[in-house]
Amino acid sequence: MKLNEHIFLIGFMGCGKSTNARYLSKMTGAVQMEMDQKIVEKQGMAISDIFEKYGEVYFRDLETDLIRSMKEKEPMVVSCGGGAVLREENVALMKECGKIVLLTASPEAIYDRVKHSTDRPLLNGNMNVEYISELMEKRKPKYEAAADIVISTEMKNVREICEEILEEMERLRTRAERQAR
Numbered sequence: 751m752k753l754n755e756h757i758f759l760i761g762f763m764g765c766g767k768s769t770n771a772r773y774l775s776k777m778t779g780a781v782q783m784e785m786d787q788k789i790v791e792k793q794g795m796a797i798s799d800i801f802e803k804y805g806e807v808y809f810r811d812l813e814t815d816l817i818r819s820m821k822e823k824e825p826m827v828v829s830c831g832g833g834a835v836l837r838e839e840n841v842a843l844m845k846e847c848g849k850i851v852l853l854t855a856s857p858e859a860i861y862d863r864v865k866h867s868t869d870r871p872l873l874n875g876n877m878n879v880e881y882i883s884e885l886m887e888k889r890k891p892k893y894e895a896a897a898d899i900v901i902s903t904e905m906k907n908v909r910e911i912c913e914e915i916l917e918e919m920e921r922l923r924t925r926a927e928r929q930a931r
């Protein structure tokens with residue numbers, strides 16, 4: 751399936767955004783973009799160093815700048831940083847040029863995937879299921895409000911998840927076309 755707009759994969763750290771973005775990129779032929787990686791390349795610094803040196807607000811501004819630049823780009827599969835949709839402005843910018851897909855997983859599954867990570871400043875010193883669960887609950891309303899599509903990643907492999915995403919994208923596209931007639 752060829753994309754006619756971006757897919758923004760959102761969700762908590764470790765929910766599988768990068769892995770699924772890679773697979774979706776293969777399935778659609780669209781370029782994969784890792785927001786975090788783009789920011790690291792542009793700044794020439796690791797995420798944790800940006801947080802430490804300039805603070806979280808500065809990092810969030812970099813995210814907004816990057817999302818704003820997406821409007822001029824060919825359809826891509828974008829793996830967003832876990833906090834990218836916490837700003838309403840970012841959500842509005844994403845909706846102007848793509849669909850937002852929320853990937854969900856349990857706090858236990860998330861912990862299992864991120865427990866060895868050292869470049870997630872928000873979890874440094876808080877690497878436990880309780881903290882992940884609390885932060886996830888706090889963010890849940892924003893994630894859900896932003897999402898055009900919600901996909902649970904539990905008990906599914908990457909192919910199943912990505913096929914589900916593309917089916918839902920197709921459903922949204924058909925519905926929009928029908929409404930436009």
Ligand code: S3P
Nearest residue numbers: 762763764786831832833870871
């Ligand atoms: C963050 C998630 C990280 C990264 C930064 C902040 C967040 O990205 O952008 O550490 O606020 O959830 P991943 O979701 O790719 O780990």
